[in-house]
Amino acid sequence: MDRHFLYQNAVQCVEAEIDFVEATFQDLKGRPARTLREDFCGTAQTACEWIGRHVDNQAWGVDLDPEVLQWGMDNxxxxxxxxxxxxxxxxxxxxxxxxxxxxxxxxxxxxxYFIFMQRDLMIRYFESVRASLNDDGVFFLDAFGGYEAAKELSEERECDGFTYIWEQAKFNPITAEMQCYIHFVTDEGVKMDRAFAYYWRLWTLPEITEMLLTAGFSTADVYWEGTDEANGEGDGVYSKTTEGTADAGWVCYVVAEK
Ligand SMILES: C[S@@+](CC[C@H](N)C(=O)[O-])C[C@H]1O[C@@H](n2cnc3c(N)ncnc32)[C@H](O)[C@@H]1O
Structure with a gap:
């Protein structure tokens, strides 16, 4: 049982993420992006995907935790x-x-970035990102929400050889702060409780876009996932829009141009 291996397999889809980043940057700027900084990079799987896309691509990954960075180096x-x-x-x-x-x-x-609880601190982070972008640089974030995001619940998903469990253990409606955990159980029944713990503020999309604009970004747009007509599920295609759907749980991208 290796928690980083399980996390990468259960949570991350770096190919789709980088497809979105490449296509959106090209669309907005009329040129390909070549340099990328992955904040909160963890195992730097996304930065590695970036490197594999083009011989001129460069990447920097930033994370506080030496253990996860070492895992990323080794694997x-x-x-x-x-x-x-x-x-x-x-x-x-x-x-x-x-x-x-x-x-x-x-x-x-x-x-x-939901670890930043106060508006001032978040704006300071956004300002520092803006300062580190080229003049035509773009900041990509994701966000989650929906009426189930503010609930205390536990959800299971079957993965290859193990079960991924997402737990929203505590939510405080007064501060919108939440305690979440990721647990894993292998098909052999080996449990890894609280493999990852997150203490976050559940920011809303208008708060995020307003803070980005306050930090000096010229745009802050939401890219919402389309719906697969056949099964009513998300189709993996994210488009810029100002109107979403009141889903129980959603994930979207936020794109901010310097
Ligand atoms: C939810 S993981 C994200 C991993 C990866 N970016 C991904 O997309 O799956 C959060 C990571 O942020 C790191 N982290 C938390 N606070 C940080 C900070 N202030 N500066 C840099 N890294 C931080 C943690 O060490 C952890 O590896």
Missing amino acids: NLSELHEQQRQRIELIEGDVMAAEVAAVDVVLAMNFS
């Missing part, structure tokens, strides 16, 4: 060729103080 960066390895750098540090060359794209994915 993800180790899979890159020598030439690719030279185009990626992992930085152990706070995203607020990341000292990285100016980049085309900054990513804050899997809701990691």
Whole structure:
């Protein structure tokens, strides 16, 4: 049982994420993005996907936790060729103080920026991201919500060889702060309780877009997932819109241009 391996297999779909980032940047700027900073990078799986997409792509991953960065080095960066390895750098540090060359794209994915509880602090983080972008740079974030996001609940999903369990253990409606956990159980019955713990504020989309604009971004747009007519589920295609649907649970992208 390796919690990072299980996390990558259950939670992340870096191919789809980078497809969206590449296509949206090209669409907005009329050129391909080449440099990317992955904030809260964890195992840096997304940054590695970026490196594999083009020989001129460069990536920096920033995370506070040396243990997860080492895992990423041993299991993800180790899979890159020598030439690719030279185009990626992992930085152990706070995203607020990341000292990285100016980049085309900054990513804050899997809701990691929800750790910032106060509006002032979030705006300061957004300002620091904006300062680290090239003049035509773009900031990509994701967000989740829906009426079940504010509930205390536990959801299971079957994965290859194990079950992924997402628990919203506590939600405080006064502060919108929530305690969440990821648990895993292997098909052999081995349990890994609280493999990951997150203490987050459940920010709403208007709050996020307003804070991005306050931080100086010229745009802050929501890209909402379309619906597969056949089964009523999300179709994996995210488009810019100002009107969403009142789903029980949704995940979307927020895209902010410098
Ligand atoms: C939810 S994980 C996200 C992993 C990965 N980005 C993904 O998309 O799945 C959150 C990560 O953020 C890191 N982290 C939390 N606060 C941070 C901070 N202030 N600066 C840098 N990294 C931070 C944690 O160490 C953890 O690896």
